[in-house]
Amino acid sequence: MVRATAAWRWLPRGILLGLLAFAIFGPIANLALWAVAERWYWPHALPSQYGFEFWGRVFSERGHAWDSLGTSVIIAIFTVAVSLVISSIAGYALARLYVPLRGVMMLAFLLPQAFPNLPIYINIARVFYWIGLNGTILGVVLVHSLHGLVLSVWIAAAAFASVDRSLEEAARNMGASPVRTFFTVSLPLAAPGIMAAAVFVFLDSLDEFTGTYFVGVPDVITMPLLMFNASMGGNYQIAAITALILLIPSIGFMLVIERFLRADVIAGIGS
Amino acid sequence: MSASPTDARTAGRAASSALSQSRADGGRRRSQALWAVLLLAPALGLLAALFVYPLALSLHSAFTDVDGAADLGNFRRVFELYTGDIIYTGVVAVGAVIVTDVLAIAIAGYLTLGENPIAVAWLRWLYRWPLFIPFVVSGQMMRSFLAKNGLLNNAIVATGLVDRADTFGLLDWRGVIITFVWKQLPFVALIVAGAMASLDRSMIESARNLGARRLRILVEIVLPQVSGPLIVASVLTFVTLLSVLSVPVMINAGSPAMITVDMAYRITSLSDYGAANALGVISYLMTAAVGWLYLRHGVRNEGRQW
Numbered sequence: 123m124v125r126a127t128a129a130w131r132w133l134p135r136g137i138l139l140g141l142l143a144f145a146i147f148g149p150i151a152n153l154a155l156w157a158v159a160e161r162w163y164w165p166h167a168l169p170s171q172y173g174f175e176f177w178g179r180v181f182s183e184r185g186h187a188w189d190s191l192g193t194s195v196i197i198a199i200f201t202v203a204v205s206l207v208i209s210s211i212a213g214y215a216l217a218r219l220y221v222p223l224r225g226v227m228m229l230a231f232l233l234p235q236a237f238p239n240l241p242i243y244i245n246i247a248r249v250f251y252w253i254g255l256n257g258t259i260l261g262v263v264l265v266h267s268l269h270g271l272v273l274s275v276w277i278a279a280a281a282f283a284s285v286d287r288s289l290e291e292a293a294r295n296m297g298a299s300p301v302r303t304f305f306t307v308s309l310p311l312a313a314p315g316i317m318a319a320a321v322f323v324f325l326d327s328l329d330e331f332t333g334t335y336f337v338g339v340p341d342v343i344t345m346p347l348l349m350f351n352a353s354m355g356g357n358y359q360i361a362a363i364t365a366l367i368l369l370i371p372s373i374g375f376m377l378v379i380e381r382f383l384r385a386d387v388i389a390g391i392g393s
Numbered sequence: 394m395s396a397s398p399t400d401a402r403t404a405g406r407a408a409s410s411a412l413s414q415s416r417a418d419g420g421r422r423r424s425q426a427l428w429a430v431l432l433l434a435p436a437l438g439l440l441a442a443l444f445v446y447p448l449a450l451s452l453h454s455a456f457t458d459v460d461g462a463a464d465l466g467n468f469r470r471v472f473e474l475y476t477g478d479i480i481y482t483g484v485v486a487v488g489a490v491i492v493t494d495v496l497a498i499a500i501a502g503y504l505t506l507g508e509n510p511i512a513v514a515w516l517r518w519l520y521r522w523p524l525f526i527p528f529v530v531s532g533q534m535m536r537s538f539l540a541k542n543g544l545l546n547n548a549i550v551a552t553g554l555v556d557r558a559d560t561f562g563l564l565d566w567r568g569v570i571i572t573f574v575w576k577q578l579p580f581v582a583l584i585v586a587g588a589m590a591s592l593d594r595s596m597i598e599s600a601r602n603l604g605a606r607r608l609r610i611l612v613e614i615v616l617p618q619v620s621g622p623l624i625v626a627s628v629l630t631f632v633t634l635l636s637v638l639s640v641p642v643m644i645n646a647g648s649p650a651m652i653t654v655d656m657a658y659r660i661t662s663l664s665d666y667g668a669a670n671a672l673g674v675i676s677y678l679m680t681a682a683v684g685w686l687y688l689r690h691g692v693r694n695e696g697r698q699w
Contacts, residue, residue: 135512146522149534152544156537167547212436219429220422227433234444238635238680240653241673244660245447268443271436329527332638346529353533353643365530372525
């Protein structure tokens with residue numbers, strides 16, 4: 123009797139959780155099905171023939187998946203390098219030096235987040251077209267770096283601010299130059315925060331679509347663009363396979379930082 | 394660096410007090426400011442070249458004609474062609490934000506007030522999967538999931554409630570809203586749940602002891618205290634939705650379309666920068682209107698930190 127009521131009380135919860143699970147995993151499952159479907163026509167509920175033929179095609183010479191993957195990774199690595207070097211020295215200045223109008227400066231780095239970025243990308247592409255940067259890796263790296271900078275300046279400033287100031291001053295007292303103090307004391311102690319920013323920027327660059335769409339044409343085809351082109355061409359299998367490849371870093375990252383995503387940790391960030 | 398840390402720290406403190414005395418020295422401050430400007434120069438330069446200048450260019454191009462004379466012709470043309478699309482964009486984006494907020498409050502509320510630890514744990518595990526999935530991938534997923542032959546329709550048919558002949562695809566404005574909500578819900582729910590977790594629980598407990606139902610506690614006690622973070626997350630979501638090109642193109646490229654699609658069409662097919670930038674200015678104004686709501690809220694809660 124007790125067990126029966128407990129089961130009844132689970133019914134609404136179970137139904138709601140089940141619906142949520144279907145809503146979240148349904149689209150992912152549909153994508154996975156398309157990735158292994160060789161034939162799937164309406165009104166068949168499931169593919170009529172399964173296989174990995176399209177995987178071979180995607181990773182063949184003409185499928186361009188390896189090219190795009192390589193392009194994406196190279197762009198992401200350079201984006202991390204550019205935005206992290208620039209934001210580390212900026213973050214150090216914001217955390218340690220007397221900066222005129224510090225509040226205004228900090229806010230300035232958030233400004234790009236407050237504007238819809240598509241019109242900005244259109245005009246960057248226009249300028250890059252004038253100076254010959256359109257369709258180049260460097261152009262795409264610069265566009266991604268702007269977004270990476272917005273993410274990383276604040277994280278870098280917080281990382282340097284949390285370094286114990288007396289350790290830096292001790293190094294200075296023992297005769298280390300400011301530059302040496304920065305590289306041997308401040309930077310290693312701020313490294314965990316800066317690494318976190320680097321992972322964020324890397325993933326963000328890997329997934330970026332809109333900026334690359336306008337600035338990368340016609341020569342730079344990253345994974346998201348390859349996926350988009352396949353999808354718009356009506357080739358659902360190839361789109362699904364490339365989308366699955368893009369899912370790996372996204373979901374991996376989500377699982378790795380899961381412990382930081384607990385509600386009480388997020389609550390601590392604001393304070 | 395081989396000296397013991399305590400020694401180093403004492404030395405550091407002595408140095409720091411000496412430093413604070415010399416802080417009064419204006420020359421030192423000036424040289425620090427000079428260094429700061431030098432170190433900030435690359436970051437500010439990148440910001441100026443890749444954000445401020447393109448922004449100024451978009452404003453200039455929107456308000457001038459092809460010969461560079463001040464002119465409102467672009468806006469006249471845009472309103473003639475795209476008034477419907479502009480309203481549609483506002484309705485879809487606001488609708489997606491409202492649905493996201495309601496679901497996020499429900500999820501965060503259950504995570505905060507839920508009494509069954511197993512159900513809370515399952516929900517916590519479930520809701521955040523789409524968090525870092527890019528929009529372009531979400532678009533492709535929904536393109537197949539919501540189609541006439543997608544898993545959604547197949548699942549509904551499998552329950553026996555609907556006949557296969559009566560199924561319909563959702564690849565129109567509903568599909569765009571569903572995709573936006575699917576992608577943004579974890580982000581908003583995470584922010585709201587974080588804010589709720591940091592609340593003082595004594596008020597919730599005393600209301601509970603007085604016999605208030607959980608829904609009432611959520612609406613009357615918890616929600617008013619997390620409205621700040623909720624609104625910040627909503628504004629960020631709104632700005633994001635007005636920037637996404639891939640989802641509206643992939644889900645519903647027909648008419649009416651989101652203005653992001655119109656902007657891309659004006660550029661890639663017609664090289665019509667004037668009209669595209671006029672649409673861009675309209676999207677700035679839409680976010681400004683939403684941002685104004687946020688600022689008004691901020692003034693009302695002056696002094697309260699979130």
